[in-house]
Amino acid sequence: MFKSFAAASALAFALAVGPAYAQSGPSVVPGGVEEFAAMRDGVKLAANVFKPAGKGPWPVIVSRTPYLKDGPADKPEAPGRLAAQAKRYTDAGYVFVVQDARGKGRSEGAYLAFENDIEDGYDTLDWIAGRPWSNGKVGITGGSALGITGNAAAMAAHPALKAAYVVVAPSDLGEYRAPGGVPKEKDTSGWLKEQGVDDKVIEASRARIGDDVFWNHGSMSANRKYIRIPIYNVGGWYDIFQEGATGNFAWLQNHGAKGARGNQKVLMGPFGHGELSGDLAYPGYEQALKAAGDQEIRWFDHWLKGAPNGIMDEPPVSYFMMASARKGASSPKSRIMTSANWPPAHREVRYFLTPDKGLSTAPPTAEDSKTTYRFDPAKPVETVGGANLTFDRGPMDQRAIPTRQDYLRFQTPALDKDVVIAGPVKVELNAATDGPDTDFMAKLVDVYPDGYEAIVLDAPVRARFRNGRMADDVKPMTPNAPEELVIDLWGTAITFEKGHRIALHITSSNSPRFEVNPNTGEAAGGRKLKPRVALNSVYHDAAHPSALVLPVIYPEN
Known part of the structure; x- marks a missing residue:
């Protein structure tokens, strides 16, 4: 799952205008039905809806993506892959909704890199809660940019949202773009230029490094006090958003509002935002990935269905302790450890x-x-x-x-x-x-x-x-x-x-x-x-x- 998030993450800061859309009907992704939700300003966002077998209504899991709900047009294998991802949720008894973000894919409007996702997240949840196939209990899931939109929806605090599962997402995009006040060159400024963003727009962003309301509108550190739900965070020690997983967990777990405080979990693994380079290989890498993937459905089963699966009786923090890891000569001291909080006592x-x-x-x-x-x-x-x-x-x-x-x-x-x-x-x-x-x-x-x-x-x-x-x-x-x-x-x-x-x-x-x-x-x-x-x-x-x-x-x- 992390590979797919990493491959898509290069789209995170693109600017685009969405095309015209057709009326609701069958999705190009097998098993899905395309539906449209009207936002508060009248812009309509397109979503694929996948339903379980049997009679509803059901709890719902949603992802909001700038990465195209139907997959890129030049990848004919994408619809089948996306259908398999949706089946994982429907087999577990959930409606799965994947929505094109504003200005992306078949959604209307202009894409402005996460500027509208608090409001659009709230309005999407409001739409889902009122659909006949929804029982009013919603979870949100996703990684990278999908994790950012998930956090934005959590900050909007819609009462239908009961839990989130967030993979490799930051606490502050401003801090990510310029840690310590130093703009990232290739991963932000250079990449935006490759996408055709005007040089004046890039330069204006580079010059705006100070702390102001522009950066804090969608900032988790400024607005996570409004979050009232349990969130399971997954991060990687070499990931570009590494601090977001541990930082958001620690604040919400210890200082969050009612509903959030004491109900958080985090898992940190030995991975990055894509395949690692170099001559090290961690023997527990796949184990850490599997542990993260296995927890998602358990998490939603507990919070959306009330399943007594014991997930909240387990340590809130799981992290991979790295050690000597030269390829072919890795150390047994590399292992998954647990803790009651982050950081552990030190x-x-x-x-x-x-x-x-x-x-x-x-x-x-x-x-x-x-x-x-x-x-x-x-x-x-x-x-x-x-x-x-x-x-x-x-x-x-x-x-x-x-x-x-x-x-x-x-x-x-x-x-x-x-x-x-x-x-x-x-x-x-x-x-x-x-x-x-x-x-x-x-x-x-x-x-x-x-x-x-x-x-x-x-x-x-x-x-x-x-x-x-x-x-x-x-x-x-x-x-x-x-x-x-x-x-x-x-x-x-x-x-x-x-x-x-x-x-x-x-x-x-x-x-x-x-x-x-x-x-x-x-x-x-x-x-x-x-x-x-x-x-x-x-x-x-x-x-x-x-x-x-x-x-x-x-x-x-």
């Missing part, structure tokens, strides 16, 4: 940067120590793996990045015992630049005994956004004055095994994953100043310690 352990490019749990004692490098925007560091969408992704070997003065590798000695982490990872970086702005990039890396440098997590921070993205927080750097910049690497679960090394790589570019900073302090869109070479410094002395902060856990086995 101890923050700081690994401090040292002058000799080491990492040590002992705080630095030097009076004046820093490493300085020249960051030339014309010669960016190349992207090798990570949480990407449209190009190679996953735990690729960072040795592909050659030795260069602007790419700093800090690492521990070979470990004399396992270090096991599960939870959020961050870098507390004391750094300076000689101009008004620059970027700093951090990577958490698992270094194998043979030297393979497997990327685990990576993230950037744009210096002028170090204090936040609200207008009053944005501030240029004081040239050559060190300041702390916190880089949020999101979370993971991995065992750094005995004999391995824990590494932190620091640089100022990662292209084409992220936009390259011209170091001028100008926002994207309408830049006039010539890009400049920045002199950037990373500090590692007593007054300005820099540290990798890991969430260490102590499993019994």
Whole structure:
């Protein structure tokens, strides 16, 4: 199921106008009937409706998709595949509804990349609740863009919606598009350009990195307080939306409204938004996928049918603990673990940067120590793996990045015992630049005994956004004055095994994953100043310690 979501996810930000549609009748997908729902503004959205055998009404499961309910016209096998997916739900006793999003497929209107999905989600649920084949109890399901529309419908809080199953979806599209204030280049800006979106539209979006109502209209972090239903989240440690699964689960489980609080579940697996690249292979990969797929019908049976299947008696958190995983030599320490909450109970352990490019749990004692490098925007560091969408992704070997003065590798000695982490990872970086702005990039890396440098997590921070993205927080750097910049690497679960090394790589570019900073302090869109070479410094002395902060856990086995 994840492969199909990943293959479709490249459509997530397209702009399109829907074609004219026919009256309700048989769908091109076998077994379905095409019906149309009128939204509050009169726009009609097309849906395929699949019913179980026998006499209704029945509970309903719906997906709202920008990926074409009938499948792409150039893929004649699509209707059969979609019919098989629908049969999974109808065999379980549910009506299955899959609807083209506004402006997509056979739905009317203009597609504006999730801007209408809260309202359209509510109106679709209202339509479903009133249909003669519906008993008024509805669940919503889907992954990637379908997970985003599912979350939007949950925020709309229609009383007919009783539960959701959300796979690989973010908490904030704004944060996904520009983590740490650094726009993603290939996976958003570059991809939009390939789809024919006007350059002016792209530039306007790139320039709008600050925190404002535009980004927060459909933001889960701003609006999930309105959610009143149980949601089962599924995410991947190398997925582009990884933080959404754990972040949305944790907030709703612990702080959500009545109906949501205490009724959430999450499963995290060792996968990305598509097939992983590199020389690692996790032996429990298929097990994690199967575990996720097996839970969906159980979840809806419990919440839509009241089935006493025990799913709520099981731990709310299941996560895959990654470990040494070279192809053909994987470790038995890779396994699925459970927890009462996310993150699991852990101890923050700081690994401090040292002058000799080491990492040590002992705080630095030097009076004046820093490493300085020249960051030339014309010669960016190349992207090798990570949480990407449209190009190679996953735990690729960072040795592909050659030795260069602007790419700093800090690492521990070979470990004399396992270090096991599960939870959020961050870098507390004391750094300076000689101009008004620059970027700093951090990577958490698992270094194998043979030297393979497997990327685990990576993230950037744009210096002028170090204090936040609200207008009053944005501030240029004081040239050559060190300041702390916190880089949020999101979370993971991995065992750094005995004999391995824990590494932190620091640089100022990662292209084409992220936009390259011209170091001028100008926002994207309408830049006039010539890009400049920045002199950037990373500090590692007593007054300005820099540290990798890991969430260490102590499993019994």
